[in-house]
Amino acid sequence: MDLLDTPLLNKGTAFTEEERTLFGLHGLLPPHVETLEEQVARAYEAYQLKDNDLERHICLRALQDNNEVLFYRLLLDHIDEMTPIVYTPTVALACQQFSHIYRRPRGIFVSYPHRNSIATLLRNRPNPNVDVIVVTDGERILGIGDQGAGGLGIPIGKLSLYTLIGGIRPERTLPIVLDVGTNNAQRLRDPEYIGWRHERIAGEDYFNFIDQFVQAVKQEFPETCLQWEDFANTHARPILERYSDQLLTFNDDIQGTAAVALGAILGAVSVIGKSIVEQQIVFLGAGSAATGVADELRAAMEDDGLSEAEARSRFWFVDSHGLIHSGRADLSAEKLSYAQPRDRVSKFATKTKDRIDLADVIANIDATILIGLSTVGGTFTEPIIREMARKVERPIIFPLSNPTSKSEAKAEDLIHWSDGRALVATGSPFGSVDYGGRKIPIAQCNNVYIFPAMGLGVVASRSRRVTDAMMLAAARALSANSPALRDASASLLPPLPDLRRVAAEIAVAVGLQAQKEGVAAMIPEEELRQRVKASQWMPDYPSYRDQG
Ligand code: NAI
Numbered sequence: 001m002d003l004l005d006t007p008l009l010n011k012g013t014a015f016t017e018e019e020r021t022l023f024g025l026h027g028l029l030p031p032h033v034e035t036l037e038e039q040v041a042r043a044y045e046a047y048q049l050k051d052n053d054l055e056r057h058i059c060l061r062a063l064q065d066n067n068e069v070l071f072y073r074l075l076l077d078h079i080d081e082m083t084p085i086v087y088t089p090t091v092a093l094a095c096q097q098f099s100h101i102y103r104r105p106r107g108i109f110v111s112y113p114h115r116n117s118i119a120t121l122l123r124n125r126p127n128p129n130v131d132v133i134v135v136t137d138g139e140r141i142l143g144i145g146d147q148g149a150g151g152l153g154i155p156i157g158k159l160s161l162y163t164l165i166g167g168i169r170p171e172r173t174l175p176i177v178l179d180v181g182t183n184n185a186q187r188l189r190d191p192e193y194i195g196w197r198h199e200r201i202a203g204e205d206y207f208n209f210i211d212q213f214v215q216a217v218k219q220e221f222p223e224t225c226l227q228w229e230d231f232a233n234t235h236a237r238p239i240l241e242r243y244s245d246q247l248l249t250f251n252d253d254i255q256g257t258a259a260v261a262l263g264a265i266l267g268a269v270s271v272i273g274k275s276i277v278e279q280q281i282v283f284l285g286a287g288s289a290a291t292g293v294a295d296e297l298r299a300a301m302e303d304d305g306l307s308e309a310e311a312r313s314r315f316w317f318v319d320s321h322g323l324i325h326s327g328r329a330d331l332s333a334e335k336l337s338y339a340q341p342r343d344r345v346s347k348f349a350t351k352t353k354d355r356i357d358l359a360d361v362i363a364n365i366d367a368t369i370l371i372g373l374s375t376v377g378g379t380f381t382e383p384i385i386r387e388m389a390r391k392v393e394r395p396i397i398f399p400l401s402n403p404t405s406k407s408e409a410k411a412e413d414l415i416h417w418s419d420g421r422a423l424v425a426t427g428s429p430f431g432s433v434d435y436g437g438r439k440i441p442i443a444q445c446n447n448v449y450i451f452p453a454m455g456l457g458v459v460a461s462r463s464r465r466v467t468d469a470m471m472l473a474a475a476r477a478l479s480a481n482s483p484a485l486r487d488a489s490a491s492l493l494p495p496l497p498d499l500r501r502v503a504a505e506i507a508v509a510v511g512l513q514a515q516k517e518g519v520a521a522m523i524p525e526e527e528l529r530q531r532v533k534a535s536q537w538m539p540d541y542p543s544y545r546d547q548g
Helices: 017-022 036-048 053-064 068-077 079-086 090-096 112-123 148-166 185-189 203-220 233-243 252-271 288-303 308-312 358-364 382-391 411-417 451-461 468-480 496-516 525-535
Strands: 108-111 132-136 173-179 225-228 249-251 281-284 315-319 369-372 396-399 423-426 433-435 438-440
Touching: 036 053, 036 068, 053 068, 053 079, 053 090, 068 079, 068 148, 079 090, 079 148, 079 496, 090 148, 108 112, 108 148, 112 203, 132 148, 148 173, 148 451, 148 496, 173 203, 203 233, 225 233, 225 252, 225 451, 233 249, 233 252, 233 288, 249 252, 252 288, 252 369, 252 396, 252 423, 252 451, 252 468, 281 288, 281 358, 288 308, 288 315, 288 468, 315 358, 358 382, 382 411, 396 411, 411 423, 411 433, 451 468, 451 496, 451 525, 468 496, 496 525
Parallel strands: 108 173, 132 173, 132 225, 225 249, 281 315, 281 369, 369 396, 396 423
Antiparallel strands: 433 438
16 A cells, blocks of 8 residues: 555556565556557546646645646646646646645745754655755745645746656755745635745844755755746845855746746757857846846956946836936945946936836947846837837837736737748747748747756756856856747747657757856766756656565
């Protein structure tokens, strides 16, 4: 019974006659021995009977808790259909309902009242060896805010993709939620809420708790990759800055997002036969997402030979008060570092006195790339796009705000307003666009293009740190795999069924960069390739034999 109850070992109806005899399973299972393929067909049939996405999510998670090989094989065979069910967007619903759909334990709850015994909690993990931990404190879950302990749904879903795409062995992944309370009144009022019923710990107490957690991780998992996920903006960056030099760690919201956007942009720039250093880049929105993407783009420009000042001069940021320039008195240090000199813009023709808005910027410069991270839907208007497209042959336009209602433009409109010439990638999913007898697929800048590959890269190369240059190497490797490079009417980013192969390519690039920077031992590229291949787990049943 233990075998049947252990999802990592259970084969269900696929246990062979020999195994059934060996482990005393006869009679406990129906007599017909099935193949994995037959099991997948039945599981898919059950999945299709569910009538909404949350039910489909619950169905898949129940399968994961019953038979992990079958779960991953089903996912792999239906990757396009099921990725949005195990991860975004459906996982948001699962986090909101976490206390109500909770069935079996998975992962570790590190609750604030247990702060003095975190190492003990971690020692209770189901498997001793862990390659990747995803940890959240549940405060800024996707677009739905504070979910308290229910945030654990995100690390669970995300680690499923580390395995599905990166090939990280499922028993070597560990989801963790730091349960520091919640300020979500609905959760606190819910009699079934499973988390610690307390308002969020804040300030010094919060950071001390994070430090206690990190020290325990260092002690228990000195070589494990620790990925931070969905922390509030005010916590995410200070945590990353404090610990990125101390352990193998990265923040996917900050670094992963920027690397995917950079990968798609580098792909687009290559499609038009240009280089990143030739671009004039306009951002609508200057919040944390926008400056994160800009920092990554700037790193790529500097890597290609520009000085920091030259690189910065190619960025034009527009926030809710207009163009960011040195004459403005309301700028934070971060925004000021991207401010255009006042002299450079003082002669701009503008519609309104004392304010340079997006349309003015597009009218006054030859922008080649336009990126939206403003949270305001519909702000890339027809006149703005037509003006941009009048001056450049292939405008690169990325409305990245989520969800769809906040997208700066609809993909279809961008294609039509630019007479089919724009290279478009979006934050939210958009269907293909029909234009001039062609079907133009629209790439979605989804973090899934980078994080599973980064996990695989650090595991295979046994890297000790995740550096900015490794992120840049990942973005470059992603761009080299852009389908649009081979077929002008293809998407800027690879399709999901090709992601395991692309992840392996990215992992090699990450490993080579880690060696270059001295954070991984030097080995020949061929050996690294072999290691990446060997590290990519496939959902197949092993055969169990009597070990005597
Ligand atoms: P934020 O609130 O920090 O920044 C928003 C920025 O937009 C601010 O600089 C604000 O001044 C500016 N803004 C607001 N209204 C404006 C207007 N009418 N015109 C010009 N600028 C305006 O938000 P954050 O965290 O930077 O996120 C921005 C958006 O990016 C969100 O919609 C988020 O969903 C999306 N995002 C998308 C990702 C992706 O991979 N596609 C990843 C991360 C964020």
